[in-house]
Amino acid sequence: MFTEVFNHFFEHQLKGSIILEIYESDIPKFIKGNSELLRKQKSSGWPMMYDSDDEMEQTLIEGGYKYIIIMSAYGMNGWVLAKNYEIIARKIKE
Template sequence: MISIHDNEITSYLVDLKYHKIILYTEASNSERVEVSFEDVLAHQFETLEGSIILDIQEYRLNQFFENNKELLEKQKAYCWPLYYDSVDELSVRLMKEGYLYYVIYSSYGLNGWIVAKQYDVNRIV
């Protein structure tokens, strides 16, 4: 697998229409790497210029619900990330649909999470 540890995030794209997020990164040897998330349902980032990736970890959705229970209850009235009557109902639906919870850790800068169905890392040539 291609390493993203210590890569700098040079830019990122959030494509709401096609449910995709791409992080464009660069390693210390100038190798450029694209980190893409497909079928994105929701995300939350905190950013700073010059962000350095420590790691991206994949977790099961139960961790997402544990970490974001307050946010989900608060946003339920606004149909975010989609319409649901209860957090339990949302949990069952997202698990059936194959979503995963990705957490982005950094040495510096961007931290956050993404709920999506797929995650890929590729060299940019």
């Protein structure tokens, strides 16, 4: 569960996606790792209006946002920028 979500991006959203790992990384890695996507979407104001990568980095860090990466074996891969998250395990019905 994510709270206070700033933005997100997912590829290959499929029913029955199998998530392998959810982990947190730092905001500078978010900007570096998504530079092409950010460059392509900047004129659209996505994920925010900004003049420089440094400005975006400062806004996200000062806002207390976390870069949460989701990796899967099947289906959805992507990331969420949010202030908090909690992993809730649920037993699969047999």
